[in-house]
Amino acid sequence: MLPILFRVYSPILMSWGIRNGLITASVLVFVAWFILSLVMGRSVSCGYTCPYGALQELLGMHLLKKKPRSLKADKIRYLVFVFFLIMVSYAILKVGGLQGVDLFASKGGPQLIILVTIFIVGISLISVLFGSRAFCRYLCPQGVFLTIGSKLGKKIKITSLHLKSDQDNCTECKLCDKFCPMGLNVSQMVTKKIMDNSNCILCGECIKKCPKKAITYSFGAED
Ligand code: SF4
Ligand code: SF4
Known part of the structure; x- marks a missing residue:
């Protein structure tokens, strides 16, 4: 395009x-x-x-x-x-x-x-x-x-798209790190349970590549 x-x-x-x-x-x-x-x-x-x-x-x-x-x-x-x-x-x-x-x-x-x-x-x-x-x-x-x-949007607690993780499912295979186009240390974000990152473009590559479904999209107000 x-x-x-x-x-x-x-x-x-x-x-x-x-x-x-x-x-x-x-x-x-x-x-x-x-x-x-x-x-x-x-x-x-x-x-x-x-x-x-x-x-x-x-x-x-x-x-x-x-x-x-x-x-x-x-x-x-x-x-x-x-x-x-x-x-x-x-x-x-x-x-x-x-x-x-x-x-x-x-x-x-x-x-x-x-x-x-x-x-x-x-x-x-x-x-x-x-x-x-x-x-x-x-x-x-x-x-x-x-x-x-x-x-x-997060400050005023508007319903928004973000990533959610379940670190219990994570085996630390690091496939998410490998495929993140922004070069983020996604597996560490999962382990630390801090998925909010100003460099995350919410492209969903980590979600697609994670074999354990430890990362998902979530739509709602963040805590
Ligand atoms: S791809 Fe999934 S299982 Fe592998 S490190 Fe990332 S979150 Fe953990
Ligand atoms: S959504 Fe995209 S930019 Fe954000 S952590 Fe996953 S792969 Fe990286």
């Missing part, structure tokens, strides 16, 4: 629009994703629909069999997020506010295609060097938006 979706959502599309005082479909999609993240966490975009996440997973996980390295670099994405917010605010002030709508960035022309191409090559390289979904894990500002939405 990437050739179609590149004009619908990406951080590049959103930034390009804002820089030119235009609301693009990407802004609207991410507002919707943020609202949905209160209930669905990061699954709505990162887990189920983001083509850039899929691209990184294909390259890093399936082609190169390379999981994201557990560099203690996860926090960088919060810095990127703050930088992103500052740049967006500055751009809005500079152009005097958002003044129009160009849903599919038709005014973007070749400049936008070049920017999106650089973005695609960039995230592909990051995945090749640092493993599956390394961009999601270490750099993506939109993932932080969804993490905030997810935390907010």
Whole structure:
């Protein structure tokens, strides 16, 4: 879907629009994703629909069999997020506010295609060097938006999607660790009974791969 979706959502599309005082479909999609993240966490975009996440997973996980390295670099994405917010605010002030709508960035022309191409090559390289979904894990500002939405949903105890574990069933085979595209130490999460992790995109791979059904989806208010 990437050739179609590149004009619908990406951080590049959103930034390009804002820089030119235009609301693009990407802004609207991410507002919707943020609202949905209160209930669905990061699954709505990162887990189920983001083509850039899929691209990184294909390259890093399936082609190169390379999981994201557990560099203690996860926090960088919060810095990127703050930088992103500052740049967006500055751009809005500079152009005097958002003044129009160009849903599919038709005014973007070749400049936008070049920017999106650089973005695609960039995230592909990051995945090749640092493993599956390394961009999601270490750099993506939109993932932080969804993490905030997810935390907010839990704070106000809204009914939401999350993982549930049963450590009595776990044999510590570590298959869940092997297949987690975000490189999480899932078996440890199960043993410690702490399944809430801001890097979990609720993709369900660990659920599918666990032979003992020690991990399940749960939909409800978390304790
Ligand atoms: S795959 Fe299942 S049984 Fe194996 S370590 Fe993970 S939770 Fe435990
Ligand atoms: S912990 Fe499970 S649901 Fe979360 S990202 Fe890893 S494989 Fe996906």
